[in-house]
Amino acid sequence: MKFKIAILGTGNVAWHLAPALEDAGHTITEVFGRDRENIESITKRLYTAEGKEDLDFSESEAEIFILAVSDQAISGLADEVILPEESILVHTSGAVPLEILGYSSASYTGIFYPLQSFSKDRPIDFSEVPFLLESEDGTTLQKLKKLAKSLSTLQYLIKSKDRLALHVAAVFASNFSNHMLRISEEIMARQGLDFDMMKPLIIETISKSLELGARKAQTGPAVRSDFNTLEIHHQFLNYNEQVAEIYKLISQDIIDSY
Amino acid sequence: MKFKIAILGTGNVAWHLAPALEDAGHTITEVFGRDRENIESITKRLYTAEGKEDLDFSESEAEIFILAVSDQAISGLADEVILPEESILVHTSGAVPLEILGYSSASYTGIFYPLQSFSKDRPIDFSEVPFLLESEDGTTLQKLKKLAKSLSTLQYLIKSKDRLALHVAAVFASNFSNHMLRISEEIMARQGLDFDMMKPLIIETISKSLELGARKAQTGPAVRSDFNTLEIHHQFLNYNEQVAEIYKLISQDIIDSY
Numbered sequence: 001m002k003f004k005i006a007i008l009g010t011g012n013v014a015w016h017l018a019p020a021l022e023d024a025g026h027t028i029t030e031v032f033g034r035d036r037e038n039i040e041s042i043t044k045r046l047y048t049a050e051g052k053e054d055l056d057f058s059e060s061e062a063e064i065f066i067l068a069v070s071d072q073a074i075s076g077l078a079d080e081v082i083l084p085e086e087s088i089l090v091h092t093s094g095a096v097p098l099e100i101l102g103y104s105s106a107s108y109t110g111i112f113y114p115l116q117s118f119s120k121d122r123p124i125d126f127s128e129v130p131f132l133l134e135s136e137d138g139t140t141l142q143k144l145k146k147l148a149k150s151l152s153t154l155q156y157l158i159k160s161k162d163r164l165a166l167h168v169a170a171v172f173a174s175n176f177s178n179h180m181l182r183i184s185e186e187i188m189a190r191q192g193l194d195f196d197m198m199k200p201l202i203i204e205t206i207s208k209s210l211e212l213g214a215r216k217a218q219t220g221p222a223v224r225s226d227f228n229t230l231e232i233h234h235q236f237l238n239y240n241e242q243v244a245e246i247y248k249l250i251s252q253d254i255i256d257s258y
Numbered sequence: 259m260k261f262k263i264a265i266l267g268t269g270n271v272a273w274h275l276a277p278a279l280e281d282a283g284h285t286i287t288e289v290f291g292r293d294r295e296n297i298e299s300i301t302k303r304l305y306t307a308e309g310k311e312d313l314d315f316s317e318s319e320a321e322i323f324i325l326a327v328s329d330q331a332i333s334g335l336a337d338e339v340i341l342p343e344e345s346i347l348v349h350t351s352g353a354v355p356l357e358i359l360g361y362s363s364a365s366y367t368g369i370f371y372p373l374q375s376f377s378k379d380r381p382i383d384f385s386e387v388p389f390l391l392e393s394e395d396g397t398t399l400q401k402l403k404k405l406a407k408s409l410s411t412l413q414y415l416i417k418s419k420d421r422l423a424l425h426v427a428a429v430f431a432s433n434f435s436n437h438m439l440r441i442s443e444e445i446m447a448r449q450g451l452d453f454d455m456m457k458p459l460i461i462e463t464i465s466k467s468l469e470l471g472a473r474k475a476q477t478g479p480a481v482r483s484d485f486n487t488l489e490i491h492h493q494f495l496n497y498n499e500q501v502a503e504i505y506k507l508i509s510q511d512i513i514d515s516y
Binding site for chain 2: 012070071072095115116117118119121122124128129130132154156158162164165166167168169170171172173174175176177178179180181182183184185187188190191192193197198199200201202203204205206208209210211212213214215216217218219220221222223224226228229232233236237242243245246247249250252253254256257
């Protein structure tokens, strides 16, 4: 089942998703954005899509309209956009409830949330991206499932309430674990040490954690309740109060959870 | 150059290191421990090593004595152990300075620190483990370098001062990133959601971070200064005050560092 799809938004998700949908055999009819240059950065990756700077889609041939914009922008765009009859409007956010699309001119609404971290500098293999889907309309949900299946082997039906929990969990698993690497990089750089030294440890830590589960995989001074080392480390970090506080709080949480 | 080596300690590092040293052609003469069962858990992985419950090594044929024990135990064991003439005593810790071995009966002292996270449940490929080496004696350092080279392609000469920084950096990169996965697992479990959903995101996040650097790789609500989502997430976590505080503090640190 091939769809005609319009993409609203020109950020990282739109940038990766639009060409992937085309590669899967769908047609991208339009790409909407506020800025001509941003629109073109997407349309030039596509065969047929037209750039569009206004929100009147009443003449569009698309059936599915994907809002791939920042969380704050979803509600305003959903209210403003003029959609044709029988159209489906979905957003791609992990944090915004389905109800927010309820005031739009769409006949049907849904969520089409790819659980992945998108950066323009790096290609994405969509076949391994889990798609989290939601709709109150059964036929719409089936269509979203077929759309997701055309891109990926992983689809899940997730209610908005669970999607919020999942999004919080994703922030810890992705953004916060990445920030731990960032702090590590900065400690090494400050000392003039090569961060490459740390890479085998990071790769082994994450592989082990995914295999054994994080609880069983934990090592280090906090899980050993090695208070002497914890104190030496905390003192070492006294040049950055906030990072020292992060050290203390996470160590305490590790101690408390064994 | 093949060495005769005694291992003092029966923990995770000893458990992995002793057989790896034997595989590299060295001879393990003795394994010291306080508990017969723990000693045997190591010696039964080895061809020739004798178990030993006392610290009189004056008759040992070993040249290199590796203290692979918890940080707190290093100093006491180093003071107590009776070593033969011309022996080299090293420890394997990231956090303990070289000077602590200065009161031992060893002729030479050093550090032989494998920068890796060791768990008994999981085999280690030593060829990719960075060995961080230190000694004030040039010949000893050469021997430690040869020993490390027989196990791994990665050796670094690191002073105690830098080794402390490196150990703090390793705690963030390994123990703390693993704890972020642990919190994520718990949020998912509490909601009855399958953590497998999160795995492609984690693998992509870490791969991207190692390729682009963590600063450039960051995504999510904090780096976008999406205060609305941050607030919703923080409220969601109100069932666990400490985790809510971790959420707030790390988000603030991400915001502050862009």
